Amino acid sequence: MPNIHLTTFIAAPIERVFDLSRNLTIYKVLMQGRKEKFSSGAASNLMNHGETITFHAKHFGKTRLVTTRVTDLKKPLSFVQEQVKGDLLHFKHEHHFKAVENGTILIDMIDFEGPRDVIGKVMGRLYLKHYLEKYLSKRNILIQQYAETEKWRAVLS
Template sequence: MQELYFTQKLPISLDEAWDFFSNPANLKEITPAHMGFVVLSKHQGNTMYAGQIIRYIVKPVFGIPLKWCTEITHVVDKQYFVDEQRFGPYAFWHHQHRFTAVEDGVLMEDILHYKVPFGFLGDWVSALFVENEVNKIFEYRKKILTERFPG
């Protein structure tokens, strides 16, 4: 299993950060365009909640569309939420989104645990390709968020 950790400080309030990141409609904005990310679910409200199911189509490799279904399993208002894959390309996916008010802004932390399927072959593919692609997605996210919330 892979464990990745990303952090970013944004010059916005905790309320503003929570409002943006807990709204599923904003996922597309912070996902690279080449991934062909499309949210299929119809959401109830503009804020994530425990038990919410979000379905997507994503094209992470060679433009091949994959269906992905995540569940928001935990939500503590203005502190964190967790999304877990229920169906999709990973054997395991657990993503914590944490938010902490700090001087002059908010500290965002992403703690990601994932496992690629297919045993040792999947581990090899993960080491050669998947981990790099996941890192690129978070680098893109950091760039977009820096542009969207300039300090």
Template sequence: MPIIQIKMVIEAPIDRCFDLSRSIDLHKISTSQTGEEAIGGVTSGLIGLSETVTWRARHFGIRQTLTTKITEFESPNFFVDEMLEGAFKRFRHEHHFRDVDGKTEMRDCFDYDSPLGILGKVFDSIVLKRYMQNLLLKRNLVIKEYAESDRWQEVLNTKESGG
């Protein structure tokens, strides 16, 4: 049961960072290397409580489909997406946000189980954990890049962003 934790400070308001983190459009941009596209549920804009999104992407040369649901939501401090269907045995991805003197401390906690029993555990220890850590870090760096510049306006409607 690996857990990946990533913490990052972003020089932008908490509302903006929170909304960029739940933006389907920014998610597509931040995962462009996997060809990720939203094919079901909420496919653009901001995802919210009890909403689902189905993603299709290529990981390890294999086309995969993943459906997640927002199971907890407390704007602008916290939300959780959990896998409903996909390649993992299960996962829970917590997104935490905290205002620190006008900056935002953003923290991810990605808790998952690999499929395939012992084979999955071996694959996880050799490849998957590092792969997921890099994927999440790249995504957070894109959120930071957009939040700290005017680029956030490319993906957020100013009425929705609160920033």
């Protein structure tokens, strides 16, 4: 099963980084100009335990839907999103946060498995892993840009 591990330092307090990581406005900004969108079952602009988010992305001529649910949340230390519906056999994204003297270390761990067929397994290992790594890296840079400047006030107030 492919997995991804990304560690990012952000010069901001843990609570701010935690809330920006589950902030739906960040997702909207990240998806601007892409052939992707999402719909949310969240009651507020912050994803909470039990809430869902559905990602819509067009890959290989087909619209793919993946719905994840926040299955665990320990504020401000971690939260977990797991696929409850979608094309993948398995998808689990763990978000961990560690306060350090001058900021926060954000640790993302993703385990996933592509569709059952041979093409799905190959695509999962080659395409999907690269796609998720790139997406995650862009997401963390965006969180960093908001957290380390005054931009965070516009989305967390």
